[in-house]
Amino acid sequence: MTHVRLEHANITVSDPERTARWMNKVFGWNIRWQGGAIHQGRSIHMGEPDSYIALYGPKEAPTKGGDSYTHINGLNHLAVVVGDLDAVETRVSEAGFTPVNHADYEPGRRFYFRDHDGIEFEVVQYD
Known part of the structure; x- marks a missing residue:
C-alpha cells in the first residue's frame, strides 16, 4: 500500500478568527488560506505546510451539540x-x-x- 496521511480536518467553530488567533499563539500555526465557504460561511485553514485544520464558521450562529462521546458523528x-x-x-x-x-x-x-x-x-x- 502507498503512504497515506491525513491532510486536514474541517470543524465548525463560532468565530474562525478567534480560533485562528489562539491556535497561532498556542501552536504557532499560521493561516494557509482564508475565504468564503459553503452555505455563505467563512473558513480559515490553520496549520503547517503539509497538514491543517479548516475552521468553518457558518453565516448564521452555529448551535452547540451534545456530548461528542454519546452520539454518532461527534x-x-x-x-x-x-x-x-x-x-x-x-x-x-x-x-x-x-x-x-x-x-x-x-x-x-x-x-x-x-x-x-x-x-x-x-x-x-x-x-
Missing part, C-alpha cells in the same frame, strides 16, 4: 504532537484554557483542554 478530540509539552501547556493556560487529564504513558506524555467552543484538544509529546 468529534471526540483533535490530537496535536508537540516538541515541548510544558511550554505548550503554559501557552494553553495563558490563552485562558484549563489543561486537564495529564498522563505519562508509553511512549510519551499528554494533557487535554477544551477551547472556548468546547472542542477538546489532546496535546502529546513523544519521547
